[in-house]
Amino acid sequence: MRIADAEASEHGEEQLQLQENGRYEYELDTPGLSLLPETGIGAVKPSINPKRTHCGIIEPGLNTGRLGLIVRNGDGTIVGRAAVEVRSLKVDYRDHYRRMMEEITERCVSLLMELRSPSALRFSPDPGKSAKTIHQRFAFLRSLLDSRHFRDALHRIATHPHRRWEPEETVCDIRRGFRPDARSQRQLAKGARRVPLPAGHPLVATVSSLPERITVYKNVQTDDTPENRFVKFALQTFAGFLNKMSSSWKKSATVRTNV
Incomplete structure (x- = not known):
């Protein structure tokens, strides 16, 4: 019914x-x-x-x-x-x-x-x-991993991982555009492997030469955060436990079959 x-x-x-x-x-x-x-x-x-x-x-x-x-x-x-x-x-x-x-x-x-x-x-x-028994611990973990909340959480982690901005050091050709700051200005004044400016350049009277390359810093997004490392550790622990249990279960089933 x-x-x-x-x-x-x-x-x-x-x-x-x-x-x-x-x-x-x-x-x-x-x-x-x-x-x-x-x-x-x-x-x-x-x-x-x-x-x-x-x-x-x-x-x-x-x-x-x-x-x-x-x-x-x-x-x-x-x-x-x-x-x-x-x-x-x-x-x-x-x-x-x-x-x-x-x-x-x-x-x-x-x-x-x-x-x-x-x-x-x-x-x-x-x-x-x-939990007082192995059955209780297993049942709790199975209910957690089978729940819709856990699947939604995994989907959220996969599609929206924790990210943060970090400065990244990059060597930039002086002929390419970059955002100047105090660090880049010091490199323009003291950097090695310099090349002379063209005679008609408006800055030739002030700066006769410039370095070929300078080191600039730009902010980039990274997924390598403590939050993501913790989630990875937890999921790997779950996977290791389940693989170990699956292996033990298969061995137990084989023994019962042979008996």
Whole structure:
């Protein structure tokens, strides 16, 4: 069933709601696309017909909560995301089931945050408390990196990095125009490798010669700022942590497969 957007927002649920142990057929509008669970395996079963990969069955089983879904095209690129709510069948989902989950959460968070499960529960981090388990730390980081605010922040950093003006030293040919200052005037008077002025030049009576080149300073924009270096360090730390976790996860999955 589908509930109103206002009702879904009020209860923190998805609009499209399924029931546990149900069996639901789906069909995507565009052939060539495929539907997969965002995490875990088994909840979505595409058609075995290679010409109908955009069709299949959703079977959540006993998994309840938010079931995240992704849509991929033929080369594996993610082109869309969606989610459905899987409601409990035996107990009232909002009053009894979710209250039970909140009580269990207080005592054994890791049991409710099984990484291989296709469905997920919603948690609100408390900035005043530190994470007690690895699951909590991972879930907090994943929620941060998957959030729209983080993606918007990355877009902002990429398109509008912090910049500042810094003086840059440049050797300039005396025949080219430049903005004079006290430093350049001293170079005009005392600079080496001088060339004589033409006899008809209006300044020949005052200055008989000028240096071939002088050093001038001009302000240029630079992205190499402490603010950008800090952002780079933070993103590299995130990337290193995620790569290490991905490597550990693949090794763990290989061990389970061999067993």
